[in-house]
Amino acid sequence: MRVVFAGTPAVAVPSLHALLASDHEVVGVLTRPPAPVGRKRVLTPSPVHRAAEDAGLPVLTSDRPHADDILTALHALEPDVCAVVAYGALLREPALSLPTHGWINLHFSLLPAWRGAAPVQHAIIAGDEITGASTFQIEAGLDTGPVLGTMTETVRPTDTSGTLLDRLAAAGAPLLVSSLDAIADGSARPQPQPDDGVSLAPRLAASDGHIDWQHPAVAIDRRIRGCTPAPGAWTTRDGSRVKLGPVGIATDATTLAPGQLAVTNDGVLVGTGTHPVRLGEIAPPGKSWMAAADWARGARLDAAAAFDVTGDSEGTIR
Structure with a gap:
């Protein structure tokens, strides 16, 4: 044809x-x-x-x-x-x-x-x-x-x-x-789609990649992977945007408050609504992608370090 x-x-x-x-x-x-x-x-x-x-x-x-x-x-x-x-x-x-x-x-x-x-x-x-x-x-x-x-x-x-x-x-x-x-x-036999099982997948906006650390770790992991590479997952720290690469779920780690950051032998952890997640690569404001451990050393994180927690305000995960 x-x-x-x-x-x-x-x-x-x-x-x-x-x-x-x-x-x-x-x-x-x-x-x-x-x-x-x-x-x-x-x-x-x-x-x-x-x-x-x-x-x-x-x-x-x-x-x-x-x-x-x-x-x-x-x-x-x-x-x-x-x-x-x-x-x-x-x-x-x-x-x-x-x-x-x-x-x-x-x-x-x-x-x-x-x-x-x-x-x-x-x-x-x-x-x-x-x-x-x-x-x-x-x-x-x-x-x-x-x-x-x-x-x-x-x-x-x-x-x-x-x-x-x-x-x-x-x-x-x-x-x-x-x-x-x-x-x-002439062998094609198109089949009508069933009425059951319909779901919609609208285009994702940048706001769909905004991570709410109060959500469960599993949901955050999926959200970040689903938004990688586009539209991109991100959070904020002191109001400045930080890009996020895929994370791992640290099921055996010490519990952290949502958004709380901690540098441990298990990596750079962030608290969620359930288990902490382990950061992989991130891109701080105005900088290229880097390993989370390298960023943490340069940022000199203290015990109060945290990503912003925005709850269900405009632009967060739904």
């Missing part, structure tokens, strides 16, 4: 490569426009854009796929199907009806669980032990279309959203290809 591929971030690149290696013909790529990157805010093409150019493919850049110029360009490519992986823009009519077999999305959850922009982050934060990926036919609703195929993946105890998403991106690429194969040979 003639395929237009729509995607933007690095996690979409494995699927593009898999389609290029398949029997299908990738005739073009749709991706979001270059975005400012880094402190100097240099406009930079997306990872999918760069991969498409490396493959010699024509590239359409837009965050409005229903715009007249994009519709005209898509129509000229004569796609049998459009394959979508993390494109990042709303698809609606008349774009949805343009390809013969519609738009097939590779979504990183076991639908109908975690419909939305951040399924992997929400799966980790919720403590899911199993997740996966689904291919489905895009329709007007949010990730509500009939499912063509699924694959499962175990959520490991130390997974961040970054490591889990990388695995799902690699393992999901063959699923996307096989789903298109099934459409091409």
Whole structure:
């Protein structure tokens, strides 16, 4: 089949490569426009854009796929199907009806669980032990279309959203290809999603990474891993933001008050609503990431040292 591929971030690149290696013909790529990157805010093409150019493919850049110029360009490519992986823009009519077999999305959850922009982050934060990926036919609703195929993946105890998403991106690429194969040979049997088990995964804001030390250690561990690398987990000390990397739960450590800091033989500990957690890497205000032990030595923490405890004020964990 003639395929237009729509995607933007690095996690979409494995699927593009898999389609290029398949029997299908990738005739073009749709991706979001270059975005400012880094402190100097240099406009930079997306990872999918760069991969498409490396493959010699024509590239359409837009965050409005229903715009007249994009519709005209898509129509000229004569796609049998459009394959979508993390494109990042709303698809609606008349774009949805343009390809013969519609738009097939590779979504990183076991639908109908975690419909939305951040399924992997929400799966980790919720403590899911199993997740996966689904291919489905895009329709007007949010990730509500009939499912063509699924694959499962175990959520490991130390997974961040970054490591889990990388695995799902690699393992999901063959699923996307096989789903298109099934459409091409007529064996595809899309199944409507059940009404039970629906959960939503809206995009996380920076405020979602704000850690409330009064919460249980298990919830804090999951929250930090789910927000790593984006949008990033953080706390404050004396009102200044401190970035947090993944932590360990110190079940045998001495009890500390929520937010209380202690340097022990077991590492740099922070009190929570249950067991203390052991800090890994942190980034103090205006500084690069460093080991928590190195930060503690430089900060000369005393017995009163603590991260701010904000309770359920605006911007904390919900």
